[in-house]
Amino acid sequence: MARDPHRRESRRSRNRRHNPDGTMSLRDHLYDLRYRLTLAMAFLAIGAIFGYIWWSWEIWPGGSLGKIMIAPYCDLPASARPPGECKLLQTNPFESFLVRLKVGLGAGAVLTSPLWLYQIWAFIAPGLYAKERKFARRFVLFASVLFVAGAFLAYYVVPQGLQVLVGFGGDVFTTFFKADEYFSFILAMLLIFGVSFELPLVIIMLNQTGVLPYEKLRHWRRGFFFGLFVFAAIATPGTDPFSMVALAVAMVLLFEVAVQVSRVHDKRKARLEAGGEEDYSKLDDDDVSPLNLDNRRAEDDQPSPTPASPPKDKPGYDDVT
Template sequence: MSLKEHLYELRHRLGMAMLIIAIGAIFGWIWFGVKLGPIPSLGDIMTAPYCQPDLEPYRVKFDGEIGCRLLQTEPFESFMIRLQVGTAAGAVLLSPFWLYQFWAFITPGLYTKERTFARTFVFFAAILFAAGAVLAYLVVPEGLQVLISFGGDDFITALTGGKYVSFIITMLFIFGVSFELPLIVVMLNRAGVITYEKLHKWRRGLLMGLFVFAAIATPGTDPISMVVLALALGLLFEMAIQIARVHDKRKAKLRAAEGWDALDDDEAAPFDYVPSDAEGNDPGEKPAASDTSKRVNYDDAT
């Protein structure tokens, strides 16, 4: 494809991705105020940590108030919150579809091994992000209880919708992104950038750094969120170190079996490599009959 054709393809993929996200936003907008069978509405899911029974003594109660509600202090604040939350939820639910558009644009330029590597990375990255977001949602009620109860009986709480929703989304995002750190360590080890020996040597310092990162990254100042995030990252980091240990051990056995370590510095490594043309065909094999338009004259190329 020419550069112009690549730009047209990119425009098409971006347009499709934006259309899918828009459809997801419409779905999220509707879901915000409607239950989907046994699944509660998105608005109820977002307000559940604030409306927990343990916080009832600290929440302000207005005359005639029914249930638990957030404050709207600006015009269209509830509209913007519903749009923001609905768009985020729709984008997450339909992420396989709009991410596929970017994948379809990039994948023609990747080799088979690189495609497999990318699929594995994206698969585990999605699982870890979802796990981090779920953990954050479970931790938020405990964190809110600690934060709100600091004032004791001298303060009453009435959270505004904008600040509360921003706090929840920030917690979900930070926990989800933080859970990607161990995966990055594993990928760097696979690429040969970081070895198990170095990770084992730096273990104490890295664990200390994770606790400092958790203290800085969490938007709330409650100790529960910080400790939970730090412990979860420490556990995942230890798993990443053990995965790196197994990988380096297998790599060392492979090097010993093929005699890499016995080679001199000026001697070539015994790579088992067969060159191929741009279409991935073995030069020793004839192209398929259905592929006559892509045949290559290997004698001329040589």
């Protein structure tokens, strides 16, 4: 069967190797969007399949995904759990399958995040300048690292939060968790902590673009601190103070790091402006660097020096009339 030459030419036009300036028509943008979304969904599906298998596959002793996710519940005191083996409650026949699929999809999305995030990056990259692509590449890298760090912090905060929550009843209650509600709580904590850890990147990005200078951050620091504690109290799904304080303190520290980075950036920018140096890194790729035409005009207005006439008594001088 012969291949469609129009489709081959369209695929070539979407390739930056054959189209270095990155210009595309609307049809090519839609084709590229469909292509990138298909790859991203494929990577998510592969990650979900791996997470589903990992649920009962012990990569290391006690390292199956199911045991890792249920560990915060098993770490509760024996008096707060039903006697016997540490297990969750299933109330309908399909609950275990749906929970396993949900947790596997979440774990697979985290593990394959560099792959599907690259597809998003590859779609928007042709519309950016070189310096913007460089900044966005760093943004995606640090965003992934901070999200994973926030998820790890949430995983270690959840057991302490559960102990506080189940401790309110004393020895009167025994804690039975439904599997779906328990894993939804765990995934919500991981997601909230991971997204909250992106705060410093947002502040640095606004500072780099000049929207949020360091002086405003310095004057609004107390208000930001209060707002972060209020946000942590509202965002955490549990009502325990331990999770709220842990999230708020972590966000305050990250906010302070972003403020100091903004201070260094604004100080460097002010030093360049005070020294009369032009920061050409802020120019777009299509712009031309400005020329100091005032000094050139001043030089042009100066009268040209008249060359001195050589003495007539100098040997070899010819008086030309």
